[in-house]
Amino acid sequence: xxxxxxxxxxxxxxxxxxxxxxxxxxxxxxxxxxxxxxxxxxxxxxxxxxxxxxxxxxxxxxxxxxxxxxxxxxxxxxxxxxxxxxxxxxxxxxxxxxxxxxxxxxxxxxxxxxxxxxxxxxxxxxxxxxxxxxxxxxxxxxxxxxxxxxxxxxxxxxxxxxxxxxxxxxxxxxxxxxxxxxxxxxxxxxxxxxxxxxxxxxxxxxxxxxxxxxxxxxxxxxxxxxxxxxxxxxxxxxxxxxxxxxxxxxxxxxxxxxxxxxxxxxxxxxxxxxxxxxxxxxxxxxxxxxxxxxxxxxxxxxxxxxxxxxxxxxxxxxxxxxxxxxxxxxxxxxxxxxxxxxxxxxxxxxxxxxxxxxxxxxxxxxxxxxxxxxxxxxxxxxxxxxxxxxx
Numbered sequence: 001x002x003x004x005x006x007x008x009x010x011x012x013x014x015x016x017x018x019x020x021x022x023x024x025x026x027x028x029x030x031x032x033x034x035x036x037x038x039x040x041x042x043x044x045x046x047x048x049x050x051x052x053x054x055x056x057x058x059x060x061x062x063x064x065x066x067x068x069x070x071x072x073x074x075x076x077x078x079x080x081x082x083x084x085x086x087x088x089x090x091x092x093x094x095x096x097x098x099x100x101x102x103x104x105x106x107x108x109x110x111x112x113x114x115x116x117x118x119x120x121x122x123x124x125x126x127x128x129x130x131x132x133x134x135x136x137x138x139x140x141x142x143x144x145x146x147x148x149x150x151x152x153x154x155x156x157x158x159x160x161x162x163x164x165x166x167x168x169x170x171x172x173x174x175x176x177x178x179x180x181x182x183x184x185x186x187x188x189x190x191x192x193x194x195x196x197x198x199x200x201x202x203x204x205x206x207x208x209x210x211x212x213x214x215x216x217x218x219x220x221x222x223x224x225x226x227x228x229x230x231x232x233x234x235x236x237x238x239x240x241x242x243x244x245x246x247x248x249x250x251x252x253x254x255x256x257x258x259x260x261x262x263x264x265x266x267x268x269x270x271x272x273x274x275x276x277x278x279x280x281x282x283x284x285x286x287x288x289x290x291x292x293x294x295x296x297x298x299x300x301x302x303x304x305x306x307x308x309x310x311x312x313x314x315x316x317x318x319x320x321x322x323x324x325x326x327x328x329x330x331x332x333x334x335x336x337x338x339x340x341x342x343x344x345x346x347x348x349x350x351x352x353x354x355x356x357x358x359x360x361x362x363x364x365x366x367x368x369x370x371x372x373x374x375x376x377x378x379x380x381x382x383x384x385x386x387x388x389x390x391x
Contacts, residue, residue, distance in 0.1 A: 001181045001313055005154045007146035009130070009171035011139075018136040019171060020111075023164065025135050026070050027108040029060040033074045038105035045075045061135045065119045069161075073115055077106045113163040113174075121162055121173075125155040130173070132164070144173060153177050168243075182316035188273040191320070191375070193368030194263060194308075195327065195360050196277065196301055199345070202259050203360035205368040206266070210259050215251075222248050253303065260307035267317045274312055275371030276305060277324035322370040328363040331355055 011019060033052045042048045049071045056067040081101065084090050091097040120133035128151075131140045146154070157177040165172045193205035201212040222244060229237040229244075267274050279301050305321075312319045330337040331350035341350055348359040355362075 001179055003177050003179050004174050005150045005177050006172055006174045007144045007150060007154065009173060010143040010145060011171055015139050015142060016171065018134040018139060019164065021136065022134040023114055023166060024110045025060045025062060026066060026114045027110050027112050029056040029062055030070050030074050030108045033071055034105045034107065037074060037078060043078060045071060048075060063120065063133055065117065066133060069115045069117060081106060111166045113165045115161040115163050117161050153179065179314065181314050184316050185271065185318055188318055189271045191273045191275045191368045191371040192263060192267050193275045193364040193366065193371065195363035195367055196279065196304065197360060200360050201255065203364050204263065205364035207361055209360065215255060256304045256307050260304060260311050263308060264311040264315060264317055268315045273318035273320060274308055275367050276308065276319065276321050277327060277367055278321040279324055320371050320374055322367055322374050327366040328359055330366050332362060332365045332369055
């Protein structure tokens, strides 16, 4: 399976200037190639390269291989645009969003990521340095740092291109690694049902509860600070707003990483699979109260799905998505389904058989029970493998 590893570069001030000039030259060249591709309707990489290769080298000072990578970046950007149009992610025909995306060429920021291959970027893992081509010449002995696990994965499994990125004045290299996945457990002994929500971020059928109270307090505090900064309407306030938004996104990703890591570890240790609710379109299906609108619209539910999916694939744990309808209103013992089975948000009490307990745990048990029957359908010869998360 493919994963990405990020390490941080530690350039000197002069090396940072050279890296900045390289990104700006490459992205200026990419904008030229994109404009010509859009104007002439060129989608072939070879045809576009013949048209702009000389200009990228002469006008922007790019090396031969950097020019090739720049053309490839432009072609990939248009391929992604066409894929999004086919999938309907930019709206239907005639929509303003679709018209805006197709009425002008794709543009690249001056600090957008630039891909490097092994000809223009080499790694020296024994010394913890890289050698990278720039418009000011090749820079050798530039240090990089990362966690021990990341550096070990990078040294053993790196394969393909590496992207150079400048983020908030810091330099990073993001490399693709082809990590061997463990064989899939096609005969799990049972399933761990995971119910996701706002008050409780995740609750498993085993009774493990990942409460979101501390996170809710943190997000309310961030919302108050955001409102204060928005009221100022100054450039410095806007910059601080962007930094706060990135900080909150990193915090949410950290929480989702912790939840997914523990769920997959328990499933691996006990020989079970992980069952999740298919929450595609949840924001359109539910009508939350006023206090829950902002948390529901901003919390990255799909991110937790992706984290669980790739962590499970790496260790051979099967993952399945089941229908989320009425999981919190159905009695797992007698099957009675009714709104009155939930007299309160946190409580479940079946009106027919009297089963009572925490509502989120009951929902997790229902997810687990649905996975037991659904696994038979996805475990046939033509569909063995970890299910992919819904888009």
